[in-house]
Amino acid sequence: MWLLGRRLRFPAQPPCSPGELRLSVLGSRQNNFFTSGGVELFDLAAQGRIDAFFLGGGQIDGQANINLVGxxxxxxxxxxxxGSFGSAYLYFLVPRVILFRExxxxxxxxxxxxxxxxxxxxxxxxHRPGGPRALVTSRALFSFDAQAAGFTLQSVHPGHSAAEVRENTGFAYREALPTVVTPPPDRFALALLRGPVREELSEVYPRFAAVLAAEELTAEPGPP
Amino acid sequence: MGQAGWQDLAALAAQVHSGCLLAVPKDSSGVSMAITREILRSGVRDLHLVCLPTSGLQAEVLIGAGAVRTLETSAVSLGEFGPAPRFAAAVRAGTIRLLDATCPALYAAFQAGQKGLPFIPLRGLIGSDLLRMRADWKVIDNPFAPGDAIALLPAIRPDVCVFHAPLADAEGNVFIGRERDLLLLAQASRRCLVSVEAVSKENLLRDPARAGSVIPAIYVNGLARAPGGAQPLELEGHHETDAAQMSAYVSRSSTEAGFRAFLDEWLSLGKVAA
Structure with missing residues (x-):
C-alpha cells in the first residue's frame, strides 16, 4: 500500500480547516470524482489543488530519498x-508529503x-514546491527539514523508547529533547479511524481493513 | 471502420506482431485478458510492453510466458494479492529489459504521441534514479525562464493497443464510461484492438448521455465480442476482481513449474470455452 490518501483543497476554500478536509483513497471507485482518467491526479497536483499526500517506501534513507523499486x-x-508509481512527480509537487512505514x-x-x-x-x-514533512512509523514520529536535509525525532509512541528507535534506525537523525511521547488519538479521532476511515479503506484494501478490524477486537479500550 | 472491424479474438491477436510496441491499460481500466490469451497462443515474442501507467496480471502472464523483451511501466502490482512472482523472477534473472518510469511520465509521453509531438516536458524526476537510468530522457534548461531545469520525454506512439470495454455498437464505436485512459491509448496508438462485453443495437454516438464517453470508431481497428473478457480482473459496472482466482494464481506462480501448469491450463481452457 504505497499511496494511501490525499487531501484536496479547492481554491474557494480556506486551507486546512477541519470541516472542509477532503480525503481520497487512490483506487476507490465510490469516492472517485475524476473524469479525465489517471492523469487527473497528477494534473491536480501540478495545479496546486492537493495539500498533502501519504507515501510509503520499501527503503527510506536519512535524506528522505525513497525506494519503491527494489x-x-x-x-x-x-x-x-x-515500482515507483507516481512518486517521482508527486513528491516534488505536493506541499506536505507524509512518509509512512509500519x-x-x-x-x-x-x-x-x-x-x-x-x-x-x-x-x-x-522546481520543487513540495516534499517530505514527516515520517510516521510503528515506533515514532519524525519531522523533516529540507534545509538541513535530515529528520528529527519528534516523539516516540507509547510503549517505545528513544533508545529503541536509535537501535532500529539505520540513518542518522536529530533528536528533540527531552523525548516526548506521541499523544494517543482522542476518542473522536479513534472513532473516526475505526468507523468511517476503516469503512472507506475496505473498498480498496479489504484485506488490510479486515486485519485492522481483528486487531481492534484485541486492542485495549480507547482513551476516555 | 464499419462492421468489417468485427472479428474473432484470434484474428485480433494476429495483428500483434513479434517485436512490436504493445500498449495496455492498468488493471482497473479494462484489461483484455481474452485477447492476451490469444496473443500468447499465437506464439508472439520480443514484445516491448508499455503500460498506461501500470500493469498487474496481464504483464505477469506475458512476462511469465516469455513473450516480453522490454517492459516500460511505473509498476507491476497484483495489489493486496501480493508481489507479482514471474515479474520478480524475470527481473532477478535479467531476462527482460526494464524501462522503469513514473505514472505521470507515461501519461505525458502518451499525450505527446496523441498530439503528434516529438517530446514533452515534465516536472519532477530530476535527482531520481529513474531519470539517471533512462538514456532516452533528457534534462534541459527552461528556454523561457533560464535557471529552471526540466525533464523532456520522447513521445510514445505504440504500434498497437489492446483493451476490454463494456460496450460497443455495430459501427465500432466503443463505450468506455469514465475510463479515459482507454481513449488516450486509442488515440496515441497506430492500431487499436478491443474486446467488449456486449454489443449495443443503438449507435452510441447518437445518445448524448453516453456520446462523451465513447471512443469513435475511427480510432478502432478491430473488435471482438468476448463476455467476461477481463476476468479474473475487474470491469467497472460488471464484476469485481475474482479474489479466489487471483490468490490461486499467486500461489501457483511462485515457481516456474507452477506457472507453466497454470499457463497450459489457462490457454487450453479458453480454447475449449471459445
Missing part, C-alpha cells in the same frame, strides 16, 4: 518491488537507498 543492484535487483527496522530505514525512486531534497534550480 534492493540490490538495479536493474537486476535481488528483491523487486512493484515496519521500523534497519532494513527499511537505511543509510542510503539502493535506488532513488524520488529524492528527498532537490537542487535550487529544480
Amino acid at each position: 534492493t540490490g543492484n538495479y536493474p537486476r535487483t535481488s528483491v523487486r518491488w512493484p 515496519e521500523h527496522t534497519r532494513r527499511v530505514f537505511v543509510p542510503r537507498v539502493d535506488f532513488i525512486s524520488a529524492p528527498g531534497v532537490s537542487a535550487p534550480e529544480v
Whole structure:
C-alpha cells in the first residue's frame, strides 16, 4: 500500500480547516470524482489543488530519498518491488508529503537507498514546491527539514523508547529533547479511524481493513 | 471502420506482431485478458510492453510466458494479492529489459504521441534514479525562464493497443464510461484492438448521455465480442476482481513449474470455452 490518501483543497476554500478536509483513497471507485482518467491526479497536483499526500517506501534513507523499486543492484535487483508509481512527480509537487512505514527496522530505514525512486531534497534550480514533512512509523514520529536535509525525532509512541528507535534506525537523525511521547488519538479521532476511515479503506484494501478490524477486537479500550 | 472491424479474438491477436510496441491499460481500466490469451497462443515474442501507467496480471502472464523483451511501466502490482512472482523472477534473472518510469511520465509521453509531438516536458524526476537510468530522457534548461531545469520525454506512439470495454455498437464505436485512459491509448496508438462485453443495437454516438464517453470508431481497428473478457480482473459496472482466482494464481506462480501448469491450463481452457 504505497499511496494511501490525499487531501484536496479547492481554491474557494480556506486551507486546512477541519470541516472542509477532503480525503481520497487512490483506487476507490465510490469516492472517485475524476473524469479525465489517471492523469487527473497528477494534473491536480501540478495545479496546486492537493495539500498533502501519504507515501510509503520499501527503503527510506536519512535524506528522505525513497525506494519503491527494489534492493540490490538495479536493474537486476535481488528483491523487486512493484515500482515507483507516481512518486517521482508527486513528491516534488505536493506541499506536505507524509512518509509512512509500519515496519521500523534497519532494513527499511537505511543509510542510503539502493535506488532513488524520488529524492528527498532537490537542487535550487529544480522546481520543487513540495516534499517530505514527516515520517510516521510503528515506533515514532519524525519531522523533516529540507534545509538541513535530515529528520528529527519528534516523539516516540507509547510503549517505545528513544533508545529503541536509535537501535532500529539505520540513518542518522536529530533528536528533540527531552523525548516526548506521541499523544494517543482522542476518542473522536479513534472513532473516526475505526468507523468511517476503516469503512472507506475496505473498498480498496479489504484485506488490510479486515486485519485492522481483528486487531481492534484485541486492542485495549480507547482513551476516555 | 464499419462492421468489417468485427472479428474473432484470434484474428485480433494476429495483428500483434513479434517485436512490436504493445500498449495496455492498468488493471482497473479494462484489461483484455481474452485477447492476451490469444496473443500468447499465437506464439508472439520480443514484445516491448508499455503500460498506461501500470500493469498487474496481464504483464505477469506475458512476462511469465516469455513473450516480453522490454517492459516500460511505473509498476507491476497484483495489489493486496501480493508481489507479482514471474515479474520478480524475470527481473532477478535479467531476462527482460526494464524501462522503469513514473505514472505521470507515461501519461505525458502518451499525450505527446496523441498530439503528434516529438517530446514533452515534465516536472519532477530530476535527482531520481529513474531519470539517471533512462538514456532516452533528457534534462534541459527552461528556454523561457533560464535557471529552471526540466525533464523532456520522447513521445510514445505504440504500434498497437489492446483493451476490454463494456460496450460497443455495430459501427465500432466503443463505450468506455469514465475510463479515459482507454481513449488516450486509442488515440496515441497506430492500431487499436478491443474486446467488449456486449454489443449495443443503438449507435452510441447518437445518445448524448453516453456520446462523451465513447471512443469513435475511427480510432478502432478491430473488435471482438468476448463476455467476461477481463476476468479474473475487474470491469467497472460488471464484476469485481475474482479474489479466489487471483490468490490461486499467486500461489501457483511462485515457481516456474507452477506457472507453466497454470499457463497450459489457462490457454487450453479458453480454447475449449471459445
